[in-house]
Amino acid sequence: MTVTGTHVIGLGHYQPEKVLTNEDLAKIVDTNDEWITSRVGIKERRIAEKETVADMATYAAQKALTASGRTAADIDMVVVATCTAVDRVPNIACRVADQLNIEAPGALDVNTACSGFTHALATADHAIRAGAATTAIVVGVEKLSDFTDWTERSTCVLFGDGAGAAVITATDDDKPGVGPVVWGSVPKMSDVVRIEATHPYVSQEGQTVFRWAITSLAPLARKAAERAGVDMDDITAFVAHQANLRIIEGIAKKLKAPNAIIASDVVESGNTSAASVPLALSKLAESGQIKTGDPVLLFGFGGGLTYAGQVIHCP
Numbered sequence: 514m515t516v517t518g519t520h521v522i523g524l525g526h527y528q529p530e531k532v533l534t535n536e537d538l539a540k541i542v543d544t545n546d547e548w549i550t551s552r553v554g555i556k557e558r559r560i561a562e563k564e565t566v567a568d569m570a571t572y573a574a575q576k577a578l579t580a581s582g583r584t585a586a587d588i589d590m591v592v593v594a595t596c597t598a599v600d601r602v603p604n605i606a607c608r609v610a611d612q613l614n615i616e617a618p619g620a621l622d623v624n625t626a627c628s629g630f631t632h633a634l635a636t637a638d639h640a641i642r643a644g645a646a647t648t649a650i651v652v653g654v655e656k657l658s659d660f661t662d663w664t665e666r667s668t669c670v671l672f673g674d675g676a677g678a679a680v681i682t683a684t685d686d687d688k689p690g691v692g693p694v695v696w697g698s699v700p701k702m703s704d705v706v707r708i709e710a711t712h713p714y715v716s717q718e719g720q721t722v723f724r725w726a727i728t729s730l731a732p733l734a735r736k737a738a739e740r741a742g743v744d745m746d747d748i749t750a751f752v753a754h755q756a757n758l759r760i761i762e763g764i765a766k767k768l769k770a771p772n773a774i775i776a777s778d779v780v781e782s783g784n785t786s787a788a789s790v791p792l793a794l795s796k797l798a799e800s801g802q803i804k805t806g807d808p809v810l811l812f813g814f815g816g817g818l819t820y821a822g823q824v825i826h827c828p
Contacts, residue, residue, distance in 0.1 A: 515685050516641065516642060516683045516684070518638070518683075518684055518686070518689020518691060519681045520681065520682065520686070520690025520828070521679050521690055521826070522582070522680050523579070523580035523583070523828055524576075524679050524680075524791070524798050525572075525574065525679075525795055526677040526792045527675060527676045528559040528673075528675040529564055529674055529675070530559075532558075532559060533560050534557045535557065535670070541669070544666045544670060553671060553757035554759060554780055555758070555783050556780050557782075558673030559673050559674055559675055560673065561656050561658060566597055567605050567608035567609060567612070569656065569674065570595070570608075570676050573678040573791070574613060574650045577650065577680045578613065578680055581680035581682075585615045586616075588648055588650055589618050589646045589647055589648060590619040590646035591606040591609055591615060591619070592606060592620075592621055592633040592650070593621075593622050593652045593653075593654060594622070594623045594651075594653045594787040595622060595629065595653070595654050595787055596708065596787065596816065604622040605622050607620045615650075619646055625698075625813075625816070625817055626706065626817055626819065627786045627787060627789065628696075628813035628814050628816075629653055629787030630651065630788070630790045630791050630811075631812065631822055631823060632694075632813070632819070633653065634823065635694035635823060637649035638681065638691045638694070641683050648681070648682040650678060650679075651678065651679050651681060651791075652677070652678040653678070653788040653790060653792070654675070654676035654788050655674060657673065657715065657784070657785065658673075658674050660715050661714060661715060662715075665714070668715055668716065671757065671784045672784050672786075673783030674785065676792070677791025677793075678791055678795075679791060688742075690825060690828075691826075692737065692738075692740060692741025692742075692743070692824035693737070693823065694737070694822070695736045695740060695822050695823070696820060697733075697819070697820060697821075698820070699725070700817075702818045703817055703818065705717060705721045705818065722818070723759070725818060726760045726764060726814060727763040730814055731767035731768045731769075733812075734751075734812045737811075737823050741823065743808045745770045745771075745773075747772070747808055748824070749773060749807035750802070750807065750809045751765055751810050751812070752776040752790055752797070753811075754786075755776070755777075755782065755783075755785065755790075756784055757779060757784065761775065761776075761777060761779065764812075770810070774802055776797060777793075786815065787813075790811050794811065797809075803827045804827060805827055806826055806827060807826065808825075808826055809826070809827055810822065810823075811825060
C-alpha cells in the first residue's frame with residue numbers, strides 16, 4: 514500500500530465517577546453556581562480519587578482500541594498528551610503500552626498543555642505518513658485535580674479530570690481522514706499559564722488568555738479547514754479546547770461554520786486541558802450527534818501559548 518495519509522478508526526473516553534458540582538464548590542470556597550456559570554459556563558466536573566494519569570489514559574485507549582476493531586498486536590506507536598504526569602520517567606505512553614500489552618511501540622509523551630491532543634494527533638499522523646509507524650493510539654489525559662489550589666476560587670472552579678483517545682491508521686485513500694495540521698505558538702506569552710515547580714498549582718492570567726483566544730484563533734481554525742480542502746459550510750462539528758464556554762462561543766461566532774455542532778462538554782466536564790478535545794469528540798460520536806464520515810474541525814489551544822488544529826472525518 515502506498516500511504517497517502519491516515520484516518521481515524523476508533524474513539525474512546527474515560528471520566529472518573531466522582532462528580533464535583535458548583536454547589537459542592539460553594540461549600541469549599543466563596544463562590545456559587547450563578548457566579549461560576551455566568552463567567553465560565555461550567556456546571557460540574559469529574560475528579561479522580563483513585564485513578565492515576567496512566568490509568569485514565571489506558572481506559573480511554575482501550576475503549577478506542579476496541580471501537581477500532583484492532584488489537585494490541587496492530588499498534589506500533591503510542592502518543593500521549595499530558596501536562597499532569599507526576600513522574601518524569603517512565604513516560605505515560607510506555608505505561609499505557611504496558612497495561613495494554615502493546616509490544617515494542619514507539620512511545621512518547623507530548624506536553625503542550627491544552628493543545629496537547631491535536632499536537633499528538635499530528636505527530637502520529639506525520640510518523641505514519643513517513644513510514645515510521647502504521648497504526649497508532651493517540652491519547653489526551655489530565656489529572657488537573659492534583660495541581661489545583663482548592664482555596665483559590667478563580668481557578669478551582671475550572672478544572673476536571675479525564676481522558677480521550679483515538680486510533681489512527683495508514684490509508685491510501687485520495688482523501689485522507691486526518692487533514693494537515695495548523696500549529697504554532699506565542700512564546701512571548703508562555704508565562705500566562707503556569708504550573709511551576711515551586712508553586713505546583715495551575716495559575717493563569719485569565720483575561721489575557723481570553724483576549725488572545727477570542728481575537729486570534731478563529732482565522733487559524735479556518736486555515737485548518739482550508740488546508741484539508743473542506744468548506745466551512747460542510748463542517749459538521751467544531752470541537753475546540755474546552756477552556757470555558759465564553760471562549761468557545763466567542764471563537765465559534767467568528768469561525769462562521771453555520772452548520773456545525775459546537776462542542777460544549779466543558780459544561781459537564783470542566784476544563785480538562787489535553788483531554789478536552791478527544792473527550793468531547795468521543796462523546797459526540799458515541800451519542801450519535803456526528804456520524805461516520807462527517808468532517809469535524811478540531812482545535813486545541815492554551816498553555817505555552819500553543820495551538821494546533823486539523824479536520825478529521827468521524828470513524
